[in-house]
Amino acid sequence: xxxxxxxxxxxxxxxxxxxxxxxxxxxxxxxxxxxxxxxxxxxxxxxxxxxxxxxxxxxxxxxxxxxxxxxxxxxxxxxxxxxxxxxxxxxxxxxxxxxxxxxxxxxxxxxxxxxxxxxxxxxxxxxxxxxxxxxxxxxxxxxxxxxxxxxxxxxxxxxxxxxxxxxxxxxxxxxxxxxxxxxxxxxxxxxxxxxxxxxxxxxxxxxxxxxxxxxxxxxxxxxxxxxxxxxx
Amino acid sequence: xxxxxxxxxxxxxxxxxxxxxxxxxxxxxxxxxxxxxxxxxxxxxxxxxxxxxxxxxxxxxxxxxxxxxxxxxxxxxxxxxxxxxxxxxxxxxxxxxxxxxxxxxxxxxxxxxxxxxxxxxxxxxxxxxxxxxxxxxxxxxxxxxxxxxxxxxxxxxxxxxxxxxxxxxxxxxxxxxxxxxxxxxxxxxxxxxxxxxxxxxxxxxxxxxxxxxxxxxxxxxxxxxxxxxxxxxxxxxxxxxxxxxxxxxxxxxxxxxxxxxxxxxxxxxxxxxxxxxxxxxxxxxxxxxxxxxxxxxxxxxxxxxxxxxxxxxxxxxxxxxxxxxxxxxxxxxxxx
Numbered sequence: 001x002x003x004x005x006x007x008x009x010x011x012x013x014x015x016x017x018x019x020x021x022x023x024x025x026x027x028x029x030x031x032x033x034x035x036x037x038x039x040x041x042x043x044x045x046x047x048x049x050x051x052x053x054x055x056x057x058x059x060x061x062x063x064x065x066x067x068x069x070x071x072x073x074x075x076x077x078x079x080x081x082x083x084x085x086x087x088x089x090x091x092x093x094x095x096x097x098x099x100x101x102x103x104x105x106x107x108x109x110x111x112x113x114x115x116x117x118x119x120x121x122x123x124x125x126x127x128x129x130x131x132x133x134x135x136x137x138x139x140x141x142x143x144x145x146x147x148x149x150x151x152x153x154x155x156x157x158x159x160x161x162x163x164x165x166x167x168x169x170x171x172x173x174x175x176x177x178x179x180x181x182x183x184x185x186x187x188x189x190x191x192x193x194x195x196x197x198x199x200x201x202x203x204x205x206x207x208x209x210x211x212x213x214x215x216x217x218x219x220x221x222x223x224x225x226x227x228x229x230x231x232x
Numbered sequence: 233x234x235x236x237x238x239x240x241x242x243x244x245x246x247x248x249x250x251x252x253x254x255x256x257x258x259x260x261x262x263x264x265x266x267x268x269x270x271x272x273x274x275x276x277x278x279x280x281x282x283x284x285x286x287x288x289x290x291x292x293x294x295x296x297x298x299x300x301x302x303x304x305x306x307x308x309x310x311x312x313x314x315x316x317x318x319x320x321x322x323x324x325x326x327x328x329x330x331x332x333x334x335x336x337x338x339x340x341x342x343x344x345x346x347x348x349x350x351x352x353x354x355x356x357x358x359x360x361x362x363x364x365x366x367x368x369x370x371x372x373x374x375x376x377x378x379x380x381x382x383x384x385x386x387x388x389x390x391x392x393x394x395x396x397x398x399x400x401x402x403x404x405x406x407x408x409x410x411x412x413x414x415x416x417x418x419x420x421x422x423x424x425x426x427x428x429x430x431x432x433x434x435x436x437x438x439x440x441x442x443x444x445x446x447x448x449x450x451x452x453x454x455x456x457x458x459x460x461x462x463x464x465x466x467x468x469x470x471x472x473x474x475x476x477x478x479x480x481x482x483x484x485x486x487x488x489x490x491x492x493x494x495x496x497x498x499x500x501x502x503x504x505x506x507x508x509x510x511x512x513x514x515x516x517x518x519x520x521x522x523x524x525x526x527x528x529x530x531x532x533x534x535x536x537x538x539x540x541x542x543x544x545x546x547x548x549x550x551x552x553x554x555x556x557x558x559x560x561x562x563x564x565x566x567x568x
Binding site for chain 1: 251252253254255256257258259356357365366368431434479480481482483484485486487504505506507514515516517539540542543546547550
């Protein structure tokens, strides 16, 4: 895979591993991120991995400008041969589907000529993978949803989507960690916190995690609410 | 301690930003104008990383609950103590009970208030910056409002000595301003039409020639929808050669994104961590304060700068700030 480097302004460098979202690209992104984080480079401020890019923010100085940083990174990255990844974790996310927590579940069902139970069945039997975290704190971009339950975004976005809402937009599914405006079709709500501001790692999910959505009742939801225990 | 007696428009505690957590989707936040923030801190003998109070357009009124040394930099929002106009870009000693107020915005958009000892908020993820949307950091994760009492850290021995001698010199007055300030070239002048230097954005080549010309040759107006997250601009419509779906990637302070309506958005301190709109340009870090100090209704023009020049300018700014830090430290030691 051809790796290219380009500037993002005067304080960051974008390492691009491909033009399409493929398994190979996301794995390479993870491997490069891990490598940069494990290699202590003084000028590196932080790293933002995405689907096909790793962006490295660095501190500009007389000794460290764009070409210096690029040469340094190239030197490390050129050695990446085997993508040595941590064993993926599987995280179970308990979801209370429908009702007040999933006001658009019936719409998603009728849009796909399915029953509500079939939508829940399909959504909760899929195996999903977190491709990246971004946009909002702890917000996972997840792949793996069945197209049988795909549904378009709402024509008018809601001004407030409650935190931990589980939604569908096109072929994507995801969870909103904090309250935001948004246009996704809401099918349920998880009891688990995805944004953990007081933890060392403030995001429950990380790129590479496998996700299983587990249906729970309203009573179980009330009991679970606000917990952060992940079934690993 | 600093008590807030009146609400402002948007007054928050900020520092140089929350770093290292963007990979978890946590936005960087931080001051909109890092230059003014740094100088405010340096003028009162603080480290430039200490939190300051960022005041936007309409300042809140405050009462000092203890003697303190403070400085105001950035926008001129007609500051006064006990009704007497005060100067900016210099240390001011105020006795306990003094009231700091703001009036009409004259130039610029954001004022920085630094207090010797720093604004003593606890850090969340290594930073004192307020992240309003997630309700974390700064002072209880929100804007400051009437009734809030903000803790101030303890000043260094050097500053304590300085405050003692200023207190004597103030005599019966409730406050005293030092009679020196920064050299003229270190004090920015905020205009209602700013020319800001930009580098090519990562997707600049995807825009058609007409749009690329317009971007560099026409003025854009700052829309009233602009905030700490982004400055929305109104101007010529910028279009792609052909529509293209992009894969989301990291964005940064100063990235200029163009959504499908063709009106650019400059991403600012509270930007999201990643974005999928094409980036036509990228504001040079050195010129970000010029953008931050523009008010809705004012104008911005872009001109090209090379990456090498932009980085050189940053290195020169660090040298200037280091020099200023040294000479201010000397002045504070002599305290006159």
